[in-house]
Amino acid sequence: xxxxxxxxxxxxxxxxxxxxxxxxxxxxxxxxxxxxxxxxxxxxxxxxxxxxxxxxxxxxxxxxxxxxxxxxxxxxxxxxxxxxxxxxxxxxxxxxxxxxxxxxxxxxxxxxxxxxxxxxxxxxxxxxxxxxxxxxxxxxxxxxxxxxxxxxxxxxxxxxxxxxxxxxxxxxxxxxxxxxxx
Amino acid sequence: xxxxxxxxxxxxxxxxxxxxxxxxxxxxxxxxxxxxxxxxxxxxxxxxxxxxxxxxxxxxxxxxxxxxxxxxxxxxxxxxxxxxxxxxxxxxxxxxxxxxxxxxxxxxxxxxxxxxxxxxxxxxxxxxxxxxxxxxxxxxxxxxxxxxxxxxxxxxxxxxxxxxxxxxxxxxxxxxxxxxxxxxxxxxxxxxxxxxxxxxxxxxxxxxxxxxxxxxxxxxxxxxxxxxxxxxxxxxxxxxxxxxxxxxxxxxxxxxxxxxxxxxxxxxxxxxxxxxxxxxxxxxxxxxxxxxxxxxxxxxxxxxxxxxxxxxxxxxxxxxxxxxxxxxxxxxxxxxxxxxxxxxxxxxxxxxxxxxxxxxxxxxxxxxxxxxxxxxxxxxxxxxxxxxxxxxxxxxxxxxxxxxxxxxxxxxxxxxxxxxxx
Numbered sequence: 001x002x003x004x005x006x007x008x009x010x011x012x013x014x015x016x017x018x019x020x021x022x023x024x025x026x027x028x029x030x031x032x033x034x035x036x037x038x039x040x041x042x043x044x045x046x047x048x049x050x051x052x053x054x055x056x057x058x059x060x061x062x063x064x065x066x067x068x069x070x071x072x073x074x075x076x077x078x079x080x081x082x083x084x085x086x087x088x089x090x091x092x093x094x095x096x097x098x099x100x101x102x103x104x105x106x107x108x109x110x111x112x113x114x115x116x117x118x119x120x121x122x123x124x125x126x127x128x129x130x131x132x133x134x135x136x137x138x139x140x141x142x143x144x145x146x147x148x149x150x151x152x153x154x155x156x157x158x159x160x161x162x163x164x165x166x167x168x169x170x171x172x173x174x175x176x177x178x179x180x181x182x
Numbered sequence: 183x184x185x186x187x188x189x190x191x192x193x194x195x196x197x198x199x200x201x202x203x204x205x206x207x208x209x210x211x212x213x214x215x216x217x218x219x220x221x222x223x224x225x226x227x228x229x230x231x232x233x234x235x236x237x238x239x240x241x242x243x244x245x246x247x248x249x250x251x252x253x254x255x256x257x258x259x260x261x262x263x264x265x266x267x268x269x270x271x272x273x274x275x276x277x278x279x280x281x282x283x284x285x286x287x288x289x290x291x292x293x294x295x296x297x298x299x300x301x302x303x304x305x306x307x308x309x310x311x312x313x314x315x316x317x318x319x320x321x322x323x324x325x326x327x328x329x330x331x332x333x334x335x336x337x338x339x340x341x342x343x344x345x346x347x348x349x350x351x352x353x354x355x356x357x358x359x360x361x362x363x364x365x366x367x368x369x370x371x372x373x374x375x376x377x378x379x380x381x382x383x384x385x386x387x388x389x390x391x392x393x394x395x396x397x398x399x400x401x402x403x404x405x406x407x408x409x410x411x412x413x414x415x416x417x418x419x420x421x422x423x424x425x426x427x428x429x430x431x432x433x434x435x436x437x438x439x440x441x442x443x444x445x446x447x448x449x450x451x452x453x454x455x456x457x458x459x460x461x462x463x464x465x466x467x468x469x470x471x472x473x474x475x476x477x478x479x480x481x482x483x484x485x486x487x488x489x490x491x492x493x494x495x496x497x498x499x500x501x502x503x504x505x506x507x508x509x510x511x512x513x514x515x516x517x518x519x520x521x522x523x524x525x526x527x528x529x530x531x532x533x534x535x536x537x538x539x540x541x542x543x544x545x546x547x548x549x550x551x552x553x554x555x556x557x558x559x560x561x562x563x564x565x566x567x568x569x570x571x572x573x574x575x576x577x578x579x580x581x582x583x584x585x586x587x588x589x590x591x592x593x594x595x596x597x598x599x600x601x602x603x604x
Contacts, residue, residue, distance in 0.1 A: 067322030093322035
């Protein structure tokens with residue numbers, strides 16, 4: 001279950017803000033985890049607890065392809081990121097590292113800093129226990145849910161060595177709505 | 183219903199007759215580019231993946247560029263790892279610093295990108311390869327490792343937005359100004375996930391370097407890829423390196439676009455993106471006179487020979503302002519040598535500019551020219567995020583090579599049209 005306290009951020013939170021370029025040389029999880037949100041919120045690691053949830057406006061993760069931006073949040077124990085929209089590469093990196101991400105237009109205006117929020121990824125349901133409101137996002141495409149459930153793309157691929165996914169040949173079957181940002 | 187360029191490329195590489203936006207396909211990856219951040223980065227996922235080798239059909243190109251030559255011991259270790267891994271994998275196309283340059287420039291300059299290919303790299307500016315008509319897109323290290331090891335990857339078919347460029351550019355207005363203008367029009371998130379095709383009569387007048395600049399900078403709009411239809415100049419450049427250059431992939435006449443934008447480039451003035459977003463575009467008149475401390479000419483956006491020529495023409499016989507410094511970074515060794523042969527480097531040196539080796543250092547705030555607190559840099563690169571080029575209290579303005587050169591002389595943001603040509 002994903003449930004935690006909300007930390008809110010604005011629009012266009014870029015990868016330099018999430019994980020500054022000066023630490024690009026590091027890939028070890030313990031080191032990568034030390035620099036989460038360092039340039040946008042220097043107190044982040046001292047205040048956020050494992051399982052907490054980030055809620056951001058549009059275009060979260062814009063900027064570079066650096067996977068450390070997703071890894072640092074995962075390794076720092078963040079439970080999920082909700083945003084009005086995501087940068088596509090950050091979105092892929094998050095899924096590949098089993099960091100749950102869900103997008104829904106307008107969600108950042110509905111949830112307040114400090115709220116206690118629960119997320120049901122399979123059904124795209126978001127429950128704000130503080131305000132009592134519930135929101136319905138488009139469920140994540142099945143393939144991406146499988147990658148998350150396998151704890152990341154490498155584990156998923158190893159369990160499915162022939163192919164990462166069966167090509168979906170029927171028109172439009174794979175993706176509906178805002179949650180679908182490869 | 184016809185298909186757009188990106189739909190055709192994805193369909194062909196997925197062995198499907200057709201695809202539609204939103205569909206998830208598994209597609210063959212033709213080329214994987216790695217640098218000195220990506221190569222160390224893929225080690226863990228590549229090892230865990232367990233294939234032990236690069237898929238047979240994948241051309242792997244390795245170009246160390248981010249921290250070259252090594253400014254720290256950690257960077258030296260990464261460069262060593264990158265070199266040794268390239269050797270152990272039998273990678274044919276490895277460019278040791280001194281023989282290569284900025285990876286994206288090497289990719290398009292040395293014929294590693296062909297029309298219709300899918301090319302991935304653990305670097306967002308892989309969109310640059312769209313100048314060659316290839317679907318270039320940036321990925322993280324996990325996706326890159328999977329593409330390398332299996333030769334395939336899942337992709338979601340993006341919607342395509344077509345940008346029709348008409349009109350003629352005014353003097354001292356360049357491809358970079360078109361890119362900054364498009365960024366201001368579309369913002370950082372309107373085109374998230376989408377592919378863009380750049381077409382229209384004004385495109386025919388864009389050089390290969392111009393196209394590379396726009397395809398590079400388009401990434402800042404959040405696009406998955408940016409595609410041009412290669413013209414005769416592009417194809418002849420590719421043929422210098424490759425025997426069999428495939429025909430360009432063209433969109434069907436009845437292809438379906440999410441949106442078609444018409445831009446008259448004759449209306450575009452020199453543009454400057456103010457801090458702290460590439461989409462924060464201003465007409466130059468709005469920022470003229472802003473004091474600068476550093477002027478940077480270089481990067482995978484604007485470090486090519488045509489960029490150096492434009493800047494040198496403005497700088498020739500003049501001096502960099504006493505209150506400012508100018509750093510010039512040619513995009514590749516080939517560019518560097520050509521700039522020496524054409525006398526451009528001499529012009530920069532005579533003006534009091536610093537000339538560095540090719541690489542990413544200045545643009546990413548890595549080394550070779552960081553900015554201090556309260557310093558202002560005008561840069562021909564692609565990003566002006568907080569802290570990007572050094573201090574978090576620094577300010578970065580993005581502009582064309584002409585604006586960077588004019589500003590270096592003036593010590594403040596200056597309109598190149600106001601400087602008399604030598």
